[in-house]
Amino acid sequence: MAASDFKTWMGDVQAQMESALSIFLPASTQLPERLHDAMRYSVLDGGKRVRPLLTFAAGHLVNAPAERLQAAAAAVEMIHAYSLVHDDMPAMDNDVLRRGKPTVHVAFGEATALLAGDALQAAAFDVLSERQLADSPADQLKMVHLLARAAGSLGMCGGQGIDLYSVGQALTLPELERMHILKTGALIRAAVLLGSYCGQPLSEAERHGLDHFAKCIGLAFQVVDDILDCEADSATLGKTAGKDAANNKPTYVALLGMKGAKDKAAELKQAAFDALLPFGERAQYLHALAGYIVDRKY
Template identity: 45%
Template sequence: MVVTDGRPAPKEELPNFDLSTYLKERKVQVEEALDLSLPLVYPEKIYEAMRYSLLAGGKRLRPILCLAACELAGGTVQMAIPTACALEMIHTMSLIHDDLPAMDNDDYRRGKLTNHKVYGEDIAILAGDGLLAYAFEYIAAQTQDVPAQRVLQVIARLGRAVGAAGLVGGQVVDLESEGRGDIKEETLTFIHTHKTGALLEACVVCGGILAGVSNSQLEDFSSYAQNIGLAFQIIDDILDITATQEELGKTAGKDLEAQKATYPSLWGIETSKAKAQQLIAAAKEQLTPFGEKAIPLLAIADFITARTH
C-alpha cells in the first residue's frame, strides 16, 4: 500500500553493508552483460544507435533491483541477468522516446547528446523500437535454469508494465496534463505510478518471480516497489528544481518550462521531501519478514531519497 501522509520515520543504520561497493560491483556486472547482449552487426547504424543509448551509463538501478530481489528470494544473479538486461533495454527505450521532440524534446541525457540529436529522429524511434522488441526476445532466449512458466510470467508482467496499462498510459496522461493548472494529486500520482512506478515495480517483482517466491511474498515485493517508485519520482521532481544540468546529466528545469504539475508544485519542496521519506519507511517495512537478507533492498530504498542526480 502506498502511504503519502504523516511524518517520516528516522533512517536506521544497516549493519556491515557498504551500499556504494555493492552498487559498483553490481553495475560492473550489468554493464558487462549489456555490452555482450547487443553485438554490433549489420545494419550497423541501428545497432550503433541502440548501443549508444543502452551503454551510455546511468545508475543501472532497475537491473540492480531485479538482481537484488532475485537473490533475496533465494535465486541467483545468473538466473536474473537476462531479465535485468531486458529491463535496462526497456528503460533505455523509454528515455530515447521521451527525449524526442514530439514528447519532452530534450537535447541531453546522462550527460550526452540524446539519441535523436546524434542519429536523427527516424533512427531514434527505430532504436527504441528495436530495444523494446529485443528485450522480450532476450528474456525468452537467454534465461537459464528457470522453469518456463516463471519466464512466461516475467514476460507477461513486463508487457503490462510497459504498455497502455503502465508506462505508455502514464505518458499519455502526462502529455495531456502539460500546461494545465488544475491537475490534482490523484492525476499526478496516476501519471507517476504508471510512467515511472510500473517498470520499477516490475524490476522487483520479476526478480522474485524468477526465484519462485510465494504469492504473499510477491505482494510484499510489490508494495515495497510501489512505495520506492513514488518516492523516486518525488525526488526526481525536486531535483529538476534544485539540481544543475551537470548534476542531472540532462536539461534542468524542464518540468517548470513545460508547465508540468509536480509534487513540489503541489506540496512545496520540504513537504515533498517528507512524503518521500515516509514512502521509503513504508517500503522498508514490507521487507521486515525477510530479516537481514533484505539489507541490499533496504539500503537501495534509502539511496533513492539521498541521491543528488
Template identity: 45%
Template sequence: MTIGASELKQQIASTQQHINTLLANTIDNLVALPTPLRDAMRHGVLLGGKRVRPFLVYAVGEALNVPKSALDKAAMAVECIHAYSLIHDDLPAMDDDELRRGQPTVHIAYDEATAILAGDALQSLAFELISEPHPHMQAQQQLALVQCLAKAAGYGGMCGGQAMDIAATGKAIDLDTLMTLHKLKTGALIECAVEMAVIMANVNADTQAQFRKYSANIGLAFQVHDDILDIIGDTEQLGKPQGSDLKSDKSTYPQLLGLDQAQQTAQKLVEQALTSVRDLPYNCDILEAFAMYIIERKQ
C-alpha cells in the same frame, strides 16, 4: 547488519559495470547490417544512468537466493525497455532533449528515424532476451516474466503514463492524477524489476505481497525525490538543466504540495517500503539501504 552508504554505492557501481558489459556484449553480438541501427541501439542503451531497475532485479533476486546467472536476462530486459523509453521520450515530438547525462541523445547522435527504430528494436530485444531458452529457468516462469514486462511497458504501464504526462503538460492536475501518472510512467517498470526477481524465486504469496508494497513505495518515492531534485539540485549533477520541469510546465509534487510536504511524503513512502521488507525471513539489508538512498541521492 546495516549496509552503509559507501557499501551501497559500491554495490550500485558494481551492478552498473556488470549490466553495462552484458548489454554491450548483447548488442555487439547482433548480426551486422548495412545500417547505423545497431550503433544507435548501443549508444542509447549505454548512455550511462543509475541502472536502478537492474540493481533491483539483482538485489531482490539475491535476497531471495536466486542465482545471479538466472537474473541477468531479466535485468537486461528491463533496462532495454527503460533505455528505449528514454530514446523515444527525447525525440523532438516528445520532450525534444538534445542531451542526456551530458551526451547527445540518440536522434542527435544519429537521426530521428534511426532513434525511433532503435527504441523499437530495443523493446523487441527485451522480449527476445527473456524468452530465450534458459537452463536454470522454467518455461512457466519465463512466460510470467514476459507477461509482467509487457504489462509494465505498455498501455497499462509506462506508455500510458508517458501519454498522461504529455496530456497533463501545461494543465493543472490534482495530486491523485499526478500519482497515477507516475505510478504508470516510472513506477510500473520499477515494480516490474522487483516482480521479475520475485517470479524467479517461487516465494509464497505473502512474501510476494510484501515485495510489491516495497516496490510501489520506492517507485513513487523515487519520482517525488526526482521532482525535489529538479528544484534543489544543480545542473552538473543532474545532467539536465535544473528547473527543467518548471520550464516545461509539468506538474510536480513540490508544486502541488510545497517543498516541505513533498519531502515528508518521500520520507513516509520510504518508511513504508522499509516496513514491508523488514520482517521477512530474508536478508533485505541491501533493499533497506537502497530505499533510504532514493531520498538521499543528489542526482
C-alpha cells in the same frame, strides 16, 4: 549494512550489467551498423542502473543465479532506455541532453532514434524469452507478461500519455500519483518482481509485500526526480534541469511545495522499509536501495 559494503555491491552489479548489456546488444559491426550504434549509444556507458540494481536486490532475496538476473535486468534496462530515447525526441520532451551526452536523436537523427527505440523494445523480449530464467515455464511466462504490461498502455506508455495530456493542468494528488504509478512506477515494480521470479519461490504473502515495496519506491523515485529537477543543475543531473517547470508540467513540487514533496518522499521511504520487515536480513540490499533512491542527489 555498512555503506561501504552497499557501495561495493552496487559497483559490482553495475559492472556486471555493463558487460552483460554489451553482450546482449547487437554488435556495432553487425548490419545495420548505424542502427546498432544508436542502440548501444543509448544503453551503454551511462545511468545509475537503478532498475537492474533492484532486480539483483530482489534476486538476492530468493538466492537467484547471477546469470538469470543479468538477463532479466538487461530486459528491463532496454525498455527503460527505449523510453528515454523516445521521450527525448522533439515530438515529446524535445531534449538535447541525457546521461551527460547528446540525446540519441541529436547524435543520430530522428529517424534512427525512433528505430533504435523500437528495436530496443523488441530486444528486451528477445533477451527475456531466449533462455531459462525461472524454474518453471509458467513463472517465466509471468515474467514476460509482467514486463509487457509494465511497458505498455497500462503501464509506462500510458503514464507518459497522461503526462503529455496533463501539461498546463492542475492535477489532484491522487491523479498525479496514478500518472506516476504508471509512468515511472510500473517499470520499477517489474524490475523488482522479475528478480523475485529468478530464484526460490515466494509465498503469496511474501510476493504481496515485495510488490508493495516496489510500488512505494517507484513513487518515491518520481517524487525525488521532481525535487531534483528544481534543486540540481544540468551538469549534476546529466540532463536538462528545470524543464518540468518550464513546460508547466504537473509535479509533486508544484502541487505540494518543496517541503511537502520532501515529506512525501520520506513517507514513501518509510512505507517501503516497513514492507521489507518480514524478510529480515534477506532484504538488506532492497532496504539500502530504498535509502539510496530517496536520498540521492542526482
